[in-house]
Amino acid sequence: MIFKIKKRVERELASCLRRASKNGALKNISPFIRREIAKFLLRDGKRIRPTLFVLSYLGFAKNKAGGLYKSAASLELFHNFALIHDDIIDHSESRRGNPSMHAALNLHLKSRGNKSIAGEDLAIVIGDMLYSMGVEALLAIDEKWNSKEMVLRDLAASACDTGCGQISEILVQGTPIAKISREKILRIYSYKTARYTFAFPMAAGARLAGASESDVKKLFDAGLLLGTAFQIKDDILEILPGDKGADDYDPSDLQEAKKTLLLWYAHKNSPHLSRAAIEKFLSVKKRGKSEIEKIRSVIISSGAVEKAGKDIEKLHTKATTILKKSGMQKKLAAEIEIYSESLLAMPFPTQPKMYK
Numbered sequence: 001m002i003f004k005i006k007k008r009v010e011r012e013l014a015s016c017l018r019r020a021s022k023n024g025a026l027k028n029i030s031p032f033i034r035r036e037i038a039k040f041l042l043r044d045g046k047r048i049r050p051t052l053f054v055l056s057y058l059g060f061a062k063n064k065a066g067g068l069y070k071s072a073a074s075l076e077l078f079h080n081f082a083l084i085h086d087d088i089i090d091h092s093e094s095r096r097g098n099p100s101m102h103a104a105l106n107l108h109l110k111s112r113g114n115k116s117i118a119g120e121d122l123a124i125v126i127g128d129m130l131y132s133m134g135v136e137a138l139l140a141i142d143e144k145w146n147s148k149e150m151v152l153r154d155l156a157a158s159a160c161d162t163g164c165g166q167i168s169e170i171l172v173q174g175t176p177i178a179k180i181s182r183e184k185i186l187r188i189y190s191y192k193t194a195r196y197t198f199a200f201p202m203a204a205g206a207r208l209a210g211a212s213e214s215d216v217k218k219l220f221d222a223g224l225l226l227g228t229a230f231q232i233k234d235d236i237l238e239i240l241p242g243d244k245g246a247d248d249y250d251p252s253d254l255q256e257a258k259k260t261l262l263l264w265y266a267h268k269n270s271p272h273l274s275r276a277a278i279e280k281f282l283s284v285k286k287r288g289k290s291e292i293e294k295i296r297s298v299i300i301s302s303g304a305v306e307k308a309g310k311d312i313e314k315l316h317t318k319a320t321t322i323l324k325k326s327g328m329q330k331k332l333a334a335e336i337e338i339y340s341e342s343l344l345a346m347p348f349p350t351q352p353k354m355y356k
Contacts, residue, residue: 001055001335002051002335002339005047005050005051005054005055005072006046006047006051008069008072009047009050009051009054009069009072009073009076010042010047011069012069012070012072012073013041013042013073013076013077014042015070016070016073016077016133016137017037017038017041017042020133021034024133024136025129025132025133026129032108033105033122033126036101036104036105036108036126037126037130039104040080040084040095040101040104041076041077041080041130043096043098044096045076045096046343047076048197048198048201048230048343049075049076049078049079049196049197049198049201050069050072050073050074050075050076050201051072051339052198052201052202052205052223052336052339053071053072053075053201053202053204053205054068054069054072054205055202055205055332055335055336055339056201056202056203056204056205056206056209056219056328056332056336057205057206057208057209058205058209058329058332059205059206059209059328059329059332059333059336060205060206060209060210060211060215060327060328060329061209061210062210065141065142065143065208066141066142067140067141067142068141070137070140070141071137071138071139071140071141071208073137074133074134074135074136074137074138074140075134075138075201077130077131077133077134077137078130078131078134078155078159078196079196079197080127080130081127081128081130081131081134082127082162082196083095083100083101084100084101084102084123084124084126084127084130085123085124085127086166087100087101087102087103087123088100088102088120088123088124089166089170090252090256092252100123101119101123101126101127102118102119102120102122102123103119104119105119105122105123106118106119106120107119135152135155138151138152138155139152141208143208143209143210147207147208147210148208150207151204151207151208154200154203154204154207155200155204158195158196158199158200159196161191161195161196162191162192162195162196164191165188165189165190165191165192165193165195166192168187168188168191168192169188169192169258172184172185172188172259173257173258173259175259176279176282177259177263177264177267177278177279177282178267178275178279180259180264182261182264185259185260185261185264186228186261189227189228189231189232189261190224190227190228192231193227193228193230193231193234194223194224194225194226194227194228194230194231195223195224195227197223197227197230198222198223198224198226198227198230199219199220199221199222199223199224199227200220200223201223202219202220202222202223202336203216203217203219203220203223205219206219206328211327211328212327215326215327215328218322218323218325218326219323219326219328221322222319222320222322222323222326223319225315225316225318225319225322226315226316226319226340226343226344228315229311229312229315229316229319229344230343230344232261232308232311232312232315233312233343233344233346235253235260235261235262235308236262236305236308236309236346237346238251238252238253238254239251239254239262239296239299239300239305240305240346251292251296254287254292254295254296255287255292257281257282257287259282261304261308261311262299262304262305262308263278263295263299263304265299265302265303265304265307265308266278266295266298266299266302266304267279269302269303269304269307270298270301270302274298274302277294277295277298278295278298281294281295312344316340316341316344319340320337320340323336323337
C-alpha cells in the first residue's frame with residue numbers, strides 16, 4: 001500500500017508541475033527556473049507527509065473522494081518550500097545528495113557569467129511560489145468546504161509553529177549547552193519538525209475524511225510523538241557511518257554546531273575533559289574535519305546514541321497506543337504503525353528492542 005501511495009503522489013506531483021507550467025503559476029517565468037523547480041521537486045524522496053495524509057484519510061473515510069492525491073501532493077509542495085528556505089538559512093550547498101535550490105541557481109547563473117543576481121534571492125521567491133501552489137492543490141479534494149477551511153487554518157497554524165521552532169533553534173545557538181534543558185531541545189523538535197512532518201498531515205487527512213474532533217486530536221498528538229522521534233533519528237543518521245564505510249557520514253549539524261539531543265546527552269554524560277572539549281568546539285567559528293571527528297567520537301563513546309534510540313522507542317510506543325485508541329480503522333492504524341516503525345528503524349551499536 002505504501003509503495004502505491006508514493007507512486008500515485010509522485011505522478012500527481014508531476015501533473016501539478018505540468019499544469020502550472022502550461023496554465024498556472026509557472027507559465028510566465030524563465031524556462032531555466034521551471035527546469036530547476038522540476039528537478040528539485042521530482043528528486044527521489046520518501047514522500048512521508050503525503051503518505052501519512054492518505055493513510056489517515058483512508059482510515060476514516062467511507063468513500064475515497066476525488067482529488068485525494070492532488071491534495072496529498074500539496075504536502076510535498078509545502079515541504080519543498082520549507083527545504084529551500086532552510087537551506088538558505090543553514091547556508092547549505094547540498095540537498096538529497098544534489099545541489100540545494102539556491103546552489104543550483106548560482107551554478108547556472110555563474111555558467112552564464114551573471115554575477116549580479118544571487119541564487120538565494122531567486123530561491124526565496126521560488127519557495128514562496130511553491131507554498132502558493134500547495135494551497136491551491138490542498139483544496140483540490142472533493143470534500144466539504146467547511147472541512148477544507150478548517151484544514152487551511154490548521155496549515156496556517158502549522159506554518160507558524162514551524163517558524164517558531166526555526167527561530168528557537170537559531171536563538172538557542174547563543175545559549176551555552178550547559179544551560180539548555182532536554183525539554184527545550186525536544187520542544188524545538190516538536191515545533192520545527194514534528195508538526196508539519198507528521199502531526200499536520202495526519203490530522204488533516206483525518207479531518208477531511210470526517211473524523212471527530214477527538215480523533216483529529218489523537219492523530220495530531222500521535223504525529224507529534226512520531227515526528228519528534230523522526231528528528232532524533234535524523235540526528236543519529238548524521239553521525240553514524242553509512243553503507244560505504246566508516247567515513248560515510250554527513251555531519252552537517254556538527255559543522256553548524258547545532259545543539260542537538262545527541263550533543264546534549266554527550267555533554268551531560270561525559271567526563272569533565274570531554275564536556276570541556278564540546279564547549280570549546282561550540283565556541284569557535286570554524287570547525288575542521290579533525291575537530292568534528294573528535295566530537296563525533298565523544299558523542300558515540302558517551303552512550304548518547306543508545307539513549308536517543310531508547311527515546312525513539314518510547315515515543316513510537318506512545319504514538320501507537322494513541323492510534324489504537326482512536327476511531328481509525330484498525331487496518332489503517334496498523335499500516336501507520338508499521339510504516340512509522342520502518343521510518344524510525346536504523347542499525348544501532350546497541351539496538352533498542354524495536355530495531356532488533
